[in-house]
Amino acid sequence: MLLLPCPFCGARAETEFVFGGDGSVAPPPEGENASDAAWTEALYFRDNPRGAHRELWFHRHGCRRWIAVERDTVSHAILRAELLVPSARKDGQA
Amino acid sequence: MRYSLLSLVRNALSGHRHWRPAWRDAAPKPAYDVVIVGGGGHGLATAYYLARLHGIGRVAVLEKGWIGGGNTGRNTTIIRSNYFLPANAHFYEHALKLWEGLSRELNYNIMFSQRGVVNLFHSPAEREGWTRRYNMMRLNGTDAEVLTRERLAAMLPELSLDPGARYPVLGGVIQPRGGVARHDAVAWGYARAADRLGVDIIQNCEVTGFEIGNGRIAGVETTRGAIRAGRVGLCVAGHSGTLARLAGLRLPIETHLLQAVVTEPVKPFLSRVVSSGALRVYVSQTAKGEVLIGGPLDGYNSYSQRGAWPTVERILAGAAELYPRIRRLRLMRQWAGVMDMSMDGSPIISATPVGGLFLNGGWCYGGFKATPAAGWCMAHLLATGATHDLGRAFALDRFRTGHILTERGEGPQPHLH
Structure with a gap:
């Protein structure tokens, strides 16, 4: 059982959370102008590390915020956890 | 040495002292x-x-x-x-x-037992999905049948068909040639x-x-x-x-955990593999009599080969809903493998x-x-x-x-x- 340190709620059991996948991947910054190869990499290819892994969790039965967690995929030790703050877009849109 | 009835009898009569290793321990x-x-x-x-x-x-x-x-x-x-x-x-x-x-x-006897693999459905939507898939299998030339509740009751006498269950069983599908091997x-x-x-x-x-x-x-x-x-x-x-x-x-590819558990061995009561999508569990009985229970992934990337308890609790609840008689059994082993999950x-x-x-x-x-x-x-x-x-x-x-x-x-x- 994972005990995830939510920045708002404190350490809570994994059953309160929803896993949101690999947090190290992002859509290519060029958006729709990005090449097919860039989109293929972002959509399908993963580092899949044996060790520290950055991943997203949603605290469904708690504060209902997304957090970014760095967790070891062999020992399951939690190395870091922080609130996920969406980065502001350069063009000023939300 | 070719394995045969003759080789078995000959080795039995000579006290099983002359069996040779089945493969060489080769050096690179x-x-x-x-x-x-x-x-x-x-x-x-x-x-x-x-x-x-x-x-x-x-x-x-x-x-x-x-x-x-x-x-x-x-x-x-x-x-x-059944794809x-x-x-x-x-x-x-x-x-x-x-x-x-x-x-x-x-x-080499791999103990292949074509006992049939049953998938249950618990809602009209699931029934439509499974029926479509099993009709497609027939078009592809694979054996596939859709089962009513009555046929399920005859085929799986211990299965709970209680209409008051949280997810009542409406029916199922079977691939009769499916099964298990050692x-x-x-x-x-x-x-x-x-x-x-x-x-x-x-x-x-x-x-x-x-x-x-x-x-x-x-x-x-x-x-x-x-x-x-x-x-x-x-x-x-x-x-x-x-x-x-x-x-x-x-x-x-991402690497994820998948768990399974077995209970202590009991008399044979379950002759097929039974799976339920709604309960996210599947159950079979091994040749040794253990009830073998599996379910979905633990759900987050891991190479640990160790599963967590929330998944065990969930799959055991599902198995006990399908087969109430296994509630009193004790678990003997629990383990996990690491899966190559493709995208x-x-x-x-x-x-x-x-x-x-x-x-x-x-x-x-x-x-x-x-x-x-x-x-x-x-x-x-x-x-x-x-x-x-x-x-x-x-x-x-x-x-x-x-x-x-x-x-x-x-x-x-x-x-x-």
Whole structure:
């Protein structure tokens, strides 16, 4: 059982959370102008590390915020956890 | 020694002192035509078909531990070919046909029991989905039947059909030719048969690097020295990403946990494999009498080979709802394997960007039933350099070209497959 340190709620059991996948991947910054190869990499290819892994969790039965967690995929030790703050877009849109 | 009734009687009468090891404990030679990394069912089947069908005998299978000690020895031994998409349907049906003749082919009893695999449905929407899929199977030439509640009651007398259940059973589907086999015996049978054709099976030999020059593979580095080979096949599902990284490749694969548990043994009461999508659990009874219970992934990336309790609790609740009589049984063992979860839920049998390096992986939680056909296609690929017709859809390239093969359509989210 994972005990995830939510920045708002404190350490809570994994059953309160929803896993949101690999947090190290992002859509290519060029958006729709990005090449097919860039989109293929972002959509399908993963580092899949044996060790520290950055991943997203949603605290469904708690504060209902997304957090970014760095967790070891062999020992399951939690190395870091922080609130996920969406980065502001350069063009000023939300 | 060929196994037969005569050999059994002769050894029984001589006190079982003269059985010989089923395969040689080979030491690595400096060079081979083909090196296969991974001594599970897939690697050993690949070696066997390379020698048997393609006449390539200078083959080594390298295993970091002991053969069949990874996912081959951890799966829940179910064999079925109930797939919807034509590429998957034909591939798994070919596997099932090979299973049907495998004990005889290998001269090794793999205890293949075609007891039928039942999937239950609990809602009209599920019924439509399963009926569509099983009708598609019939169009593809695979055996498939839809079952009413009455037929289910006759077939599975202990199954709870209580209309007051949280998810009442409305009916089910069955693939009668599906079943189970003894997983260790599959590894041992292929190992013995491959060894007799000259394949070297080298245990306690971990691959630590690849020798690559001008974009082509030239050999592997191992804990027992360097081995030269112009063609190398990776059959290490669960650890494909780790091995591929040594060759400088990134894959469309994540590694996840899948658990199973067995109870203490009891008298036979469950003659088929029974699975429920709504309860996310499947149940069968082993030849030893244990009730074998499996379910979905733990749901987050892990290489730990240890599962967590929330999943155990969930699958046990589901199993007890299907079979209330097992509530009082004690659990004997609980374990987890690490799965190569591909981004579209379908396997990869493919050439890679490195010349001469081929990948067999991404099996998600369905690798065991594929063993003979995966070995068959992988051997063809290693021997000829060309993809076998049955494995054409499983190329690594499909993620770039957009020809992804997704049975359920969750999108590239392996933890949801």
